[in-house]
Every structure is written in structure tokens, then in C-alpha cells.
Amino acid sequence: MGKLPGCDKWRATFWGTTELLMLQPVRELPALERLTLNGNIADLGTFLNRCPRLRLVTRLSPQEFAFMHLLDAQGTQYTNVDLPCFPRTTSVKIDVHNICFTRLLDGEFSKLDRLSLTGCIINDLGTLLSRCPRLRVLKVMTAMSRHDIKVHSASLQELVFGPHTECRGIEIVTPMLKLLKMEVQADKDIRVFISAPLLEMVSWRRSYTGSPIVFGVWHLRNLSLERRQFLRDKHLQNPSSDGQRMLANNHVLFLDMCASDSSDAELDFAQEIQKNMATDFSVLNLSLKTMGHAYGATLLQLFSVLQVHSAMKILKVNLLMSKKSGSGVTQACSENCPCDSPKIWRSQSICMTHLEEVEIKGIKGEDHEFDALKLILKCALLLKRMTVGLEISVKSYRYCTKEINNISLEYPSVDFHVYRPGTLVLHARSSCT
Structure with missing residues (x-):
């Protein structure tokens, strides 16, 4: 069993191990902003509570990438973060709150099959999807956003979206889509265009402000x-x-x-x-x-x-x-x-x-x-x-x-x-x- 030592001057670090990694520094890491982990991780919540400036935690894997923000979301202030590219990953799950991915780093998610986003905001979802040529399943449970929902994908077969509040327009062009679930809250003037000729299962909920x-x-x-x-x-x-x-x-x-x-x-x-x-x-x-x-x-x-x-x-x-x-x-x-x-x-x-x-x-x-x-x-x-x-x-x-x-x-x-x-x-x- 390995332990991550504490160092109050660290700003970025990588930690790789094949052992069970205990992330329990003796004291806080007040300067740490980026952390990359490769291994089995225990008690990640305790560790995050001791890193007040931590902006991004990634767990690298050739197959799966999962990032969950275990701290309670407070207030309405969002922190802007870059979204890195994972070219070898087939499944990405991001569950964070009060985070806004404002910029996509260069690269393509060339093997990505499943993408799940919860709580966060991605300003340019359309560009992200254009870099996922093999994506079949997309689940987006975002926080409040006034951005349009735009999904263009030649490979997508399942799309789950919502609850999405205050959006102004929906544009979905997915020739292979078979399952669509959407929950949207918006005013009466929302623009809607959906092209999905192979759609088999539909669940669409529209709430009116x-x-x-x-x-x-x-x-x-x-x-x-x-x-x-x-x-x-x-x-x-x-x-x-x-x-x-x-x-x-x-x-x-x-x-x-x-x-x-x-x-x-x-x-x-x-x-x-x-x-x-x-x-x-x-x-x-x-x-x-x-x-x-x-x-x-x-x-x-x-x-x-x-x-x-x-x-x-x-x-x-x-x-x-x-x-x-x-x-x-x-x-x-x-x-x-x-x-x-x-x-x-x-x-x-x-x-x-x-x-x-x-x-x-x-x-x-x-x-x-x-x-x-x-x-x-x-x-x-x-x-x-x-x-x-x-x-x-x-x-x-x-x-x-x-x-x-x-x-x-x-x-x-x-x-x-x-x-x-x-x-x-x-x-x-x-x-x-």
C-alpha cells in the first residue's frame, strides 16, 4: 500500500502505482492545482477536501476515464477548466459541479464509445462531438445553461439529455440514433429541429417557464x-x-x-x-x-x-x-x-x-x-x-x-x-x- 506524501509547495504532480494508493497527506496541499493519478485510489474525497485549489483530477486508463467531484457544490460560481483529450479511452464519465469546460485541448477522442457528463457545463459540445467519430452513447445531465443544444453525429445511437434549463434552441442531426431521452425547460420561443430517421424509443419532456x-x-x-x-x-x-x-x-x-x-x-x-x-x-x-x-x-x-x-x-x-x-x-x-x-x-x-x-x-x-x-x-x-x-x-x-x-x-x-x-x-x- 502506497501513500501520497504532503508538500505544501506542489502545484502539479503525477502519481502512478500498481498498489492501492492512500491519498491522505499529513496536511493540506494549498498550492496544488493539477493531479494525475494512475492506479487504484482509496478515500479520494478526504484527499480533495485537503486540496482547496485543486482544479483537475484525472485518472488515466487505456479503456476508461472517470472523474467525480466529491465535494458539495456551493453557490453559482463556476470555475473555468480546460478539457484534455484522451485518444485511447473508450469510456469517459465526468461528474462534477460548478465546473465549466471552456476550452478543448488539441486532439481527437478516436476510440471513444461512451460519454457521460453530469453537473458540469461544456461551452462547445458540438466541437467535442466532432472529435468523437465512434461515439455511440451520449448522456448529458448538465447544470443550468443558456447555450443551445447542438448535437450532430453520424455514429450516435443513444442520446440522453436533461434536465437542461433555459436553453434557447435544440438542433439534433443523428442519422443512426435509436434512443432519445430529453428533458428541457425553456420559454415558449425555443427553436427545435430534430432529424433522426431511425428513432425507435423516445421520451421527450418539455417544461415551460x-x-x-x-x-x-x-x-x-x-x-x-x-x-x-x-x-x-x-x-x-x-x-x-x-x-x-x-x-x-x-x-x-x-x-x-x-x-x-x-x-x-x-x-x-x-x-x-x-x-x-x-x-x-x-x-x-x-x-x-x-x-x-x-x-x-x-x-x-x-x-x-x-x-x-x-x-x-x-x-x-x-x-x-x-x-x-x-x-x-x-x-x-x-x-x-x-x-x-x-x-x-x-x-x-x-x-x-x-x-x-x-x-x-x-x-x-x-x-x-x-x-x-x-x-x-x-x-x-x-x-x-x-x-x-x-x-x-x-x-x-x-x-x-x-x-x-x-x-x-x-x-x-x-x-x-x-x-x-x-x-x-x-x-x-x-x-x-
């Missing part, structure tokens, strides 16, 4: 897109294995919206949908924080935008609990609230040709909610199943089931299921086999 307005009082908080197998259950809350079916390789669109009277910037929802890598969605998963507002008019507007994306087969609506006042009474919107405009939405319809299944959770028994159910049924002429979950606080569930049963009589070709938590309270069976 400022929650822009999309429909009346409704603000868009998150938009996500996934390509995956989607499980359809025989029952909403009591799935059985014999009733489960799979839709393979389908795009699922997730929308998280909240009703609010605040005046934020407006967003063109139709243009926002066009920014996605795929615009034909088999499943729409909609979360609505209603805050006591009606949502039927918003559903009609959504259908109007998504009508051109006629592949939608499943609609899932999750009505989130509304905020309650100090008296414990559920908040309600004011009379003539714009959430119910235009009033003629109840008599209108949009043809949703392929919609077959609808699941709505959180029905409270309001009149406008029954109107929304009727709207969906009018729009989806080929609907096969309607599943409704009543909110746990609904006391008059008998009234709710009676109203839904009356609606079901007008649509005998639709299978209706109504649940209280854990209990089936109504099953209006389809007259069609």
Missing part, C-alpha cells in the same frame, strides 16, 4: 412525448390479466394544464404540437388542474387542433383536485367565467374518427362535466368504451351514476364503466357483440 396561456384560462405547464408500448386495462381500477392488451410502438402525448386567472404570454398550441418529433398520437394523456373551472370548451379546442392527427385511439383525462379555500369549500369559478366560452361548445362537435376508448378520472358531478361527456360521445362516433372514475369526495355518487346511465342509453354501442375508488358502481353493457 411562465406557464403560457393556450386556451382561455388554461395554461400549459408540461408537454411530453413518449414512444412505447401502452397497456390497456379491462377495468380502470381493477385490471385483470385476461383483459390486458398491448398497443406496440405507439406515440403517447402527455399534456399538463392548469386553469388560472393570471395573465401570462400566449402560446400557439397548434404550432407547439408541430415542434414534436411525431404528430400522430395513438394516446392523449391529459392532466387538468381545474381549480373549479369548466373544461368542456377546452376539450373541444384540443380536439380541433388534434383532429388532423387522426391516429388518436385512446383519450385519458385526469382531473386533479382543486385548491380549497380556508373554509374547506372547493373553489368555484365566477359567473360568466371565460372557461365556459364560447357557450355554443355544447352543441358543437369535432369528428375524432379513430377514438375508441376514453378514461376520465376525478368527476365531481357538476353539470358541465356531464356536458363534457356528451361532447366526447358526439365527437367519437366509433367509441367502444367509456370509463369514468368518480372523485373520492363525491357524496352524491348515486346521482352521478344515474346521470351517466341516462347518457349511456343514448349510446348503446358504447360500454360504460363507472367507479368509485376500488368499486364498480355502474356497468352499462354494450348492445353490440
